[in-house]
Amino acid sequence: PDTAIIVVAAGSGTRLDAGAPKAFVGIDSHSILRHALDGVFAASPAQVIVVAPAGFEGDAETELRAAAGDRVDLGRVVTGGDTRQRSVAAGLDALWGDVTRVLVHDAARALTPPEVIDAVAAAVDEATGVIPTLPVIDTLKRVDGDAVVGPIDRSELAAAQTPQGFPRALLESAYEAALTAGVDHTDDAALFAAAGHRVRQIAGSARGFKITTPADLERARHMLAAVSE
């Protein structure tokens, strides 16, 4: 395949606080990582790099095998770093073959529809990054301590999701540049834009929300229960 999907799963899940690294916490009988990989393997064929927490590479391999079925040759597990950016960089280092397009996906967005993954991949071209977004629904305020300083125009804002897709060569050079500059970005689109490249948005999905807190895990459980009823 000319597309690779780097699934970053190396975080500890501090805010979820479930007693295990977040990727290995169960939603139903399957873990967050397994659900994320089921979505990835339901999309068009791609090379899949799973970035696992140190010490959990074997567990990640088990989930990869279960999700990949007979496509297991397309998958590989590597060890992550102590920031998300370092984990993505480890994934980039593990690419092989003639991949020209890279998608970076949070394992924590476990219920992302395969259609969103394919739509992001299809919208990437040799110069442009692509991110799925949702409109911002909440009324937002600019604040300073306890003072409400002013309104924010929601129409200028969007909430970013993953997978975020990029032309491989430009993403790799943008990662080099961030490493040299010593900057730590929380999002690949910000890192890519900081290197001077263009990023476009396409429509994301409500199912692409990130499991961050215990309430998010409950939401994911309800969504899965609703489809199996």
Ligand code: CTP
């Ligand atoms: N991630 C990673 N390596 C890190 C940090 C995060 O691969 N050093 C991944 C997580 O596994 C997750 C995604 O990046 O799939 C988004 O991160 P986040 O939701 O913040 O997950 P955690 O960092 O695990 O959670 P927390 O911040 O609550 O500890």
Ligand code: MG
């Ligand atoms: Mg985090």
